[in-house]
Amino acid sequence: KIKQYMKFTETKPSKTLHLVSLGCTKNLVDSEIMLGKLKEYEITDDAASADVIIVNTCGFIDSAKEESINTVLTLHDERKDESVLVMAGCLSERYKQDLQKELSEIDIFTGVGDYDKIDQLVNEKRSAFTDEVFLLNESDDRVITGSSYHAYVKLSEGCNQTCSFCAIPNFKGKLHSRTLESLVKEVKNLVKNGYTDFSFVSQDSSSYLRDLNIKDGLEKLIEEVEKVEGVKSARILYLYPSTTTLSLIEKIKNSNVFENYFDMPLQHISSDV
Numbered sequence: 049k050i051k052q053y054m055k056f057t058e059t060k061p062s063k064t065l066h067l068v069s070l071g072c073t074k075n076l077v078d079s080e081i082m083l084g085k086l087k088e089y090e091i092t093d094d095a096a097s098a099d100v101i102i103v104n105t106c107g108f109i110d111s112a113k114e115e116s117i118n119t120v121l122t123l124h125d126e127r128k129d130e131s132v133l134v135m136a137g138c139l140s141e142r143y144k145q146d147l148q149k150e151l152s153e154i155d156i157f158t159g160v161g162d163y164d165k166i167d168q169l170v171n172e173k174r175s176a177f178t179d180e181v182f183l184l185n186e187s188d189d190r191v192i193t194g195s196s197y198h199a200y201v202k203l204s205e206g207c208n209q210t211c212s213f214c215a216i217p218n219f220k221g222k223l224h225s226r227t228l229e230s231l232v233k234e235v236k237n238l239v240k241n242g243y244t245d246f247s248f249v250s251q252d253s254s255s256y257l258r259d260l261n262i263k264d265g266l267e268k269l270i271e272e273v274e275k276v277e278g279v280k281s282a283r284i285l286y287l288y289p290s291t292t293t294l295s296l297i298e299k300i301k302n303s304n305v306f307e308n309y310f311d312m313p314l315q316h317i318s319s320d321v
Contacts, residue, residue, distance in 0.1 A: 071106025
């Protein structure tokens with residue numbers, strides 16, 4: 049008798065993920081956290097063939113809201129029957145009750161508190177809205193997108209300002225800064241992985257560490273980042289007029305690492321705004 053042996057592959061068939069990150073670069077960092085939690089998935093540009101589709105939404109202004117809604121509905125029309133469609137992020141958080149009632153097309157809803165639990169939510173196919181806003185630390189695994197040398201680093205969540213046009217404090221709460229030690233560790237980890245250029249972001253970056261009663265938090269950050277070997281360049285995005293001091297401006301001006309770049313929306317100088 050001739051014995052026939054059948055060969056079976058030991059590799060598991062790959063599951064695919066299509067992720068759309070809308071809105072600001074702070075949202076992008078959160079999207080990169082979700083990619084880090086879903087590393088078992090192969091990223092695909094083809095939404096129609098994806099097993100899991102995630103839209104990290106923006107809820108800042110009307111046009112952003114419309115873009116978020118239109119994006120999830122378009123992806124629903126394109127997706128295959130057995131796929132899982134996830135609506136995450138700011139818009140989902142801000143209007144969680146209304147959206148869950150009206151958008152039956154969505155399989156999973158989640159807001160701004162569960163980015164680090166996205167793998168569990170997908171596996172269990174359930175929605176979740178944690179009360180506390182997620183704030184990453186240096187131990188959270190991220191998949192950096194868009195560049196092999198540049199990375200965004202998030203300073204804080206929330207905001208203590210009360211701008212008339214902005215709803216962010218309503219669903220992201222008061223300022224909650226990461227520790228300086230956490231930020232420096234993340235930068236060092238990123239440098240080890242080949243990243244040399246950094247953009248530090250938050251809702252109000254010039255208020256960094258003020259919730260911990262430290263008024264010169266950004267100046268301390270600049271000093272510590274300048275000490276990290278391998279950092280070639282950096283910048284700080286979104287400074288607020290009333291918390292940007294002359295000493296901070298001087299610190300940036302004299303830095304050999306931080307660019308002379310001041311990202312400050314001037315509408316904030318108006319008391320009415």
